[in-house]
Amino acid sequence: RKEVEQDPGPFNVPEGATVAFNCTYSNSASQSFFWYRQDCRKEPKLLMSVYSSGNEDGRFTAQLNRASQYISLLIRDSKLSDSATYLCVSSSNTGKLIFGQGTTLQVKP
Amino acid sequence: DGGITQSPKYLFRKEGQNVTLSCEQNLNHDAMYWYRQDPGQGLRLIYYSQIVNDFQKGDIAEGYSVSREKKESFPLTVTSAQKNPTAFYLCASVTGSYEQYFGPGTRLTVT
Numbered sequence: 001r002k003e004v005e006q007d008p009g010p011f012n013v014p015e016g017a018t019v020a021f022n023c024t025y026s027n028s029a030s031q032s033f034f035w036y037r038q039d040c041r042k043e044p045k046l047l048m049s050v051y052s053s054g055n056e057d058g059r060f061t062a063q064l065n066r067a068s069q070y071i072s073l074l075i076r077d078s079k080l081s082d083s084a085t086y087l088c089v090s091s092s093n094t095g096k097l098i099f100g101q102g103t104t105l106q107v108k109p
Numbered sequence: 110d111g112g113i114t115q116s117p118k119y120l121f122r123k124e125g126q127n128v129t130l131s132c133e134q135n136l137n138h139d140a141m142y143w144y145r146q147d148p149g150q151g152l153r154l155i156y157y158s159q160i161v162n163d164f165q166k167g168d169i170a171e172g173y174s175v176s177r178e179k180k181e182s183f184p185l186t187v188t189s190a191q192k193n194p195t196a197f198y199l200c201a202s203v204t205g206s207y208e209q210y211f212g213p214g215t216r217l218t219v220t
Contacts, residue, residue, distance in 0.1 A: 006151075032207045043199055043211035044152070087151060091207045095159050096167070097142060101151035 001026055004090050006100035014108050017078045021103045023088030024070045030090040033064055033071045038085045038102065047073075047086070078107045112136070113202045115212035122194075122219050130185045130215045132200035138210075140203035141183035145169060145196045146214075152199060158183055187217065194219045 006023045013019050025033075033050035048055065050062040050071050061074040071088055085102040092098070113134040122128045134141065140159045144152040154167030158177040172191025177183050187194045195218050201209040 034208065036209075041197075043214050044209075046208055046210070049206070049208065089209070094165075095140065095207070096154065096157065096165075097203070097207060097209065098154065098168075099144070099152040 002100075003027055003098045004088060004100040006086075006088055006103045008101055008103060010104040010106050012106045012108060013078055015078055015080060017107075018074065018076045019078060019105065020075075021073045021086055021088075021105075022070050023072070023100050023103075024068075025090045025098075026069070027090065027092055027098075028069065029093050030069075031093055032091040033062075034089040035060075035062055035071075035073050036087040036089060036099075038087055040085075044087055075105075078105075080107050080109060083107045113200065113210055113212040115198075115200050115215050117215060118213065120215055120217045122217070124219055125189045126219075127186055127188050128194075128217065128219075130187065130198055130200075130217070132183045132185065132212060133181055134183075134202035134210075134212075135181060136202050136210065137180070138202040138204055139180065141177070142201045142203060142209065143167075143173075143175065143183065143185045144199045144201070146199060147196050155185065155198075187219075 035047040036044040037047045038044040054063040059076045087102045088100045142157040143155040156175040158164035174186045199214045200212045
């Protein structure tokens with residue numbers, strides 16, 4: 001079983017739609033969680049950290065469920081420019097950072 | 110400007126040659142990480158260093174070596190022992206709260 005798992009998609013949604021991605025992690029000692037965005041043939045860029053209380057940044061909301069060991073990312077009012085691959089990351093208490101394989105989002109006009 | 114740089118952007122080598130990829134940061138971060146990404150795949154951890162003169166193996170360290178003699182630099186050597194070295198290599202500089210800032214990557218092609 002992979003340490004961090006994501007549904008690879010692709011998720012094809014129309015502009016304006018709300019879309020949600022989940023990411024599960026197997027290591028209960030994982031301490032920090034993040035969502036990154038990666039455009040084709042580019043480096044990943046930090047989208048947002050995920051806090052236990054949940055956090056929101058504009059159209060993006062991230063949540064952590066420690067009991068079920070998953071994190072989620074909700075994107076509201078999808079834009080064409082949101083089309084990308086979204087990667088979740090967890091960190092262990094040893095500092096090891098593990099990426100999921102990514103979820104591809106394609107927003108259509 | 111603060112940032113993280115990787116060079117070169119594209120690198121071509123013949124099979125059997127060792128090659129060293131550069132990664133430099135001026136963000137004053139203690140930790141630096143190396144990942145490999147294959148087409149359509151996620152990032153896999155090769156090596157990471159949380160402090161100068163110390164580093165740990167990641168999940169796919171075989172065929173790679175690193176050094177961390179300076180805080181600003183974390184070069185990765187792809188040795189001839191690496192069976193499938195052609196890939197996109199990404200270096201990240203990491204904050205104390207584990208936020209990662211990536212360089213632009215090096216695309217290595219070995220023929």
